[in-house]
Amino acid sequence: MRSLDKPADAEAKHPGMNEPRTLIDKLWSAHEIARREDGAALIWIDRHYVHEGSFHAFSQMTARGRKVAEPGLTFGVADHYVPTRGRDRDIANPEIAAMVRNLETNAAENGITLFGLHDPRQGIVHVVGPEQGLTLPGLSIVCGDSHTSTHGAFGAYAFGIGASEVAHVLMTQTIWQKKPKRMRITVDGEATVGVAAKDIALAIIARVHADGAQGHAIEFAGSAIRALSMEGRLTLCNLSIEAGGRCGMVAPDATTFAYLAGRPYAPKGADFERAVDDWSRLASDPGAEFDREVTLDAGTIAPIVTWGTTPDDALPIDSHAPDPARERDPVRAQYLRDALDYMAIAPGKKLTDIAIDRVFIGSCTNSRIEDLRAAAAVLAGRKSKVPGLVSPGSSLVKRQAEEEGLDRIFRAAGLEWAESGCSMCVGINGDQVAPGERCASTTNRNFRGRQGPGARTHLMSPAMVAAAAVSGHLADVRPLIAGRKV
Amino acid sequence: MEKFVRLVARACPLPAPNLNTDQILPARYLKWPRSKGLGSVLFQDLRVDADGRERADFPLNQAAYRDARILIAGRNFGGGSSREAAVYAVYDHGFRCVIAPTFGDIFAQNAVKNGLLTAVVSESDVAELAAAVAANPEQDIVVDLERQTIACGHRSYGFTIDPVSRNQLLNGWDDVDLTESRRADIAAFRERDEHARPWAKPSVAP
Numbered sequence: 001m002r003s004l005d006k007p008a009d010a011e012a013k014h015p016g017m018n019e020p021r022t023l024i025d026k027l028w029s030a031h032e033i034a035r036r037e038d039g040a041a042l043i044w045i046d047r048h049y050v051h052e053g054s055f056h057a058f059s060q061m062t063a064r065g066r067k068v069a070e071p072g073l074t075f076g077v078a079d080h081y082v083p084t085r086g087r088d089r090d091i092a093n094p095e096i097a098a099m100v101r102n103l104e105t106n107a108a109e110n111g112i113t114l115f116g117l118h119d120p121r122q123g124i125v126h127v128v129g130p131e132q133g134l135t136l137p138g139l140s141i142v143c144g145d146s147h148t149s150t151h152g153a154f155g156a157y158a159f160g161i162g163a164s165e166v167a168h169v170l171m172t173q174t175i176w177q178k179k180p181k182r183m184r185i186t187v188d189g190e191a192t193v194g195v196a197a198k199d200i201a202l203a204i205i206a207r208v209h210a211d212g213a214q215g216h217a218i219e220f221a222g223s224a225i226r227a228l229s230m231e232g233r234l235t236l237c238n239l240s241i242e243a244g245g246r247c248g249m250v251a252p253d254a255t256t257f258a259y260l261a262g263r264p265y266a267p268k269g270a271d272f273e274r275a276v277d278d279w280s281r282l283a284s285d286p287g288a289e290f291d292r293e294v295t296l297d298a299g300t301i302a303p304i305v306t307w308g309t310t311p312d313d314a315l316p317i318d319s320h321a322p323d324p325a326r327e328r329d330p331v332r333a334q335y336l337r338d339a340l341d342y343m344a345i346a347p348g349k350k351l352t353d354i355a356i357d358r359v360f361i362g363s364c365t366n367s368r369i370e371d372l373r374a375a376a377a378v379l380a381g382r383k384s385k386v387p388g389l390v391s392p393g394s395s396l397v398k399r400q401a402e403e404e405g406l407d408r409i410f411r412a413a414g415l416e417w418a419e420s421g422c423s424m425c426v427g428i429n430g431d432q433v434a435p436g437e438r439c440a441s442t443t444n445r446n447f448r449g450r451q452g453p454g455a456r457t458h459l460m461s462p463a464m465v466a467a468a469a470v471s472g473h474l475a476d477v478r479p480l481i482a483g484r485k486v
Numbered sequence: 487m488e489k490f491v492r493l494v495a496r497a498c499p500l501p502a503p504n505l506n507t508d509q510i511l512p513a514r515y516l517k518w519p520r521s522k523g524l525g526s527v528l529f530q531d532l533r534v535d536a537d538g539r540e541r542a543d544f545p546l547n548q549a550a551y552r553d554a555r556i557l558i559a560g561r562n563f564g565g566g567s568s569r570e571a572a573v574y575a576v577y578d579h580g581f582r583c584v585i586a587p588t589f590g591d592i593f594a595q596n597a598v599k600n601g602l603l604t605a606v607v608s609e610s611d612v613a614e615l616a617a618a619v620a621a622n623p624e625q626d627i628v629v630d631l632e633r634q635t636i637a638c639g640h641r642s643y644g645f646t647i648d649p650v651s652r653n654q655l656l657n658g659w660d661d662v663d664l665t666e667s668r669r670a671d672i673a674a675f676r677e678r679d680e681h682a683r684p685w686a687k688p689s690v691a692p
Contacts (some may be wrong), residue, residue: 030683033675034668040650042668044675046686053516056570064662072688081517095517134688146568146592162570162596164661172665174672178650210504211562211588244565246591265688275685310504310562331613335503426567428513435536447508447566449531 012039012179013289020285022182023251024217027157027282031140033174040176047134048074048169049125049143050112052081052099057144057166058106068110070173075134076107076114077125081429084391084418087117096429110170123394123420126150126364130234131394133263137252137279142169147364147444148247149240153233154260155252155282157217160241180246181291183216184284187224189299193486194478196374197232198366198442198461200224200296201239202304206314208294213245216292219284220250224298230259231370238365242311242444251283305351305474306446306459308339313446315351317464317476323347342448343456344436351474354458357437359388359415359469360451361462363425366442367393369400371462375442376406377486378466378477379413385472388415388465389431391423413469427452440468488601489658493582493629495555497638498545499616505529505559506566507593511575513567524571525578546579550623558616559586561609564593573600583629585636585645587612598651599661603631605645615643631656 014029015021021029033042048070050057061068068074081099083091091097100117107114115121115128122128126147129135135151141158142148144166151158161175169175185204218240220233228236233250240248250256257276260266267275302316315321321340324347327333340347345354361367361375372392390410392398398420401407407417424431425443427450433439435454442465443450446457458474463486467477515527533544540547546554557576563586564572573596576584583603594604607615618638619627628637631652636643653659665672679686 034671036650038649038653040653042665042671044672044679047688053569056520059519099517136685138683139686144568144570146566148568160568160592162568162573162592162599164570164596164599168661168665171662172672174665174668176650176661176664178648210565211590214588214591244562244588244591267685267689271685271689278683278685310506310565331503338502426513428516445506445508445566447506449512450508453512453514453531454536 012181014179020288022284022288022290023155023219023249023282024157024180024182025288027138027140028179030138031157039178041179043140043175043177045142045169045173045175046073046139047129047141049129049141050074050076050166051079051125051145052103054144054166055099055102055106056163057170060163060167061170064171066171068112068170071111073173074112074170076103076112077128078103078115078117078122079124080422080426082117082421083429084421084423084431087419093430120395123397124364124367124422126238127368127393127397130154130230131263131396133260133266136260136266137256138282142175146241147238149245150234150238150364152237152240152247152249153230154256155249155279157247157249159247180217181215183213183218183245183292183294184290185218185220186222186293186295187220187298188222188295189224189297190227191224191298191301194303194463194481195301196461196463197228197235199301199304200298201236202306202311202314202459203296203301205239205243205312207296208243210242210310210312211244213240213243216245218243218245218248220248225250226253229370230255231368234368235365239311239444252279303461303464303477305464307343307345307351309342309446309448311444311446311459313339317351317474319351321345321347321349321351352476353473355438355473356386356440356458356468358386358433358439359384359465360424360439360441360443361465362389362391362393362423363443364393365444366462367391367397369397371442372397372401372406374486375462375466376409377484378463378480379470380409382413382470384414384469386469388469389418389424390415391418392420394420415469424451426450433457440465440474487599487658487660490582490601490603490631490655492631493555494626496551496553496624497556497558497619497627498551498554499558499619500545501558501560501612501616503560504562504565507564507569507572507590508566510564510572511569516569516571520571520574520578523578524575525580528575528579553580555580555582556627556629557581557584558612558619559584560612561587563589565590568592570596573597573602577602585612585615594651598654601655601658603629603647603655605629605636605647607636607643607645611643
């Protein structure tokens, strides 16, 4: 098996105010209320996002006879269980209907603002938070969802938590935590045409492995990261958790501030100017130390797809599936056999020879307007050879896409244009990949059964999903966009 | 929360890597309240086939391992989704300790909040422990959190766990109670923070 390329479990460092500090050092010290002798710190939480799945936590809170401590800092979003079709009708499945209703009740009883099923701002929590200007640089942000790392794209400390911690934050607006170690992933160079933030993220995950960043706060740096739009940075930080990181972050800059200006919940006028002034000082100081450094050259990254059952089973599209017979480590060889068997891929098969049954464009990873534009640029004037579903990241993204005519491109290609939610990424609203079916997907997890029992998932960028759709098999998007405006 | 100090129990080897929370508890059970019996669907899609029949080759289905309270797992156990119900499923099935080379951060955090010990040992020690248990499934393993050791037959293995989690498990601390004792600190922080970061509150919605 590959070695655990990690330093010993050293205690996290707390540099003094006069020493060079990293972004996470600054965020941490701005939120630390108290620190115990064993290293645990009590951390203030600026934003708490809840969703239908937070019901365990609300039950724990109610069992203690408590109410939400800071309803003004707590925001609810209906996303995990919401239907993506037929929203004018009642939800047919009574269990799913109860999940959505339960969130509405908990929000109402506690005075929490809810972006509910019929709110025009409804969408996936990790799309809605940034879109509404709730997610800001310099904040601490939690949500009972592992992809909360997404919000780090703004230079926030954002991480997923479980139900007990959700309950604790509901009751106290604080959390007990140990400071994470500091990891910098620098991506310099220029990504070539057809290579998206998703490809950079998958290249990173393949490099550090699915558990490689455990215990670390990842800071993404370098010219290729700076060149990314906010949408691209959100995709990148979203996938930090697939490398095992507690969070992923990009220091805020002009791109960040331009995105935030005028957002509904963001500061306005002079308050915004003051905020930008403060936010501009969050970037890691020159000479600040990291516990671990990784560097990549964006120019060498090709469009990437996953072949197996963890996100680090990722390879450039022009390569072949692994062959367990050529693997010396018996544990790794067994893993490869199991993964290839589940995915029904012959050892050494050319990746572009893998036929697909359907496509999915959506999820907190890749459902923002830029993602939809990238897929539409490939699909325009072409037909998908397989059925597929497109679920925009939010109802506002959906509206914008319709204003731009993207929905017509998806429909003309033969794909279904649906409402916003977590949908086929996790399948709990009923949007599932059938057992044995193979799906090219813009989502974040190719785990066994993730998109439905027995489903086979290949992760890739929106443009690469579109390329697979029009080809009927995994395909390199680059020849398909040659000469096109992307 | 129940304390964890020392455990003498049978173990079950399940050393495949990357048993993520979708494998531990498939998403379709996330609607269940804990009282419905999440332990009964632990590893459901690995444990039973598409027709609902138990797979004989899955260790938890074998008589010797049915009462195991220690799970010997592979690298990156509990990676993936933050679903705490995955910990409920492991715990409610009867497990009190999982031994693995690495754990998903959020899973490990959820585990300690529920009295489940996540003991980190090297990959070679996991392989040795799994082989020793497979050779003699009826033997008891001793997990001692104070000494941070796992005794199996004549061998003893050290394990690591971060001191914060160790303290919490040994004492059975409840986070909410701990936080209550810090009310004055929280109030002082809030006052400082209003001046330091006036932009941190959401501006009023239009």
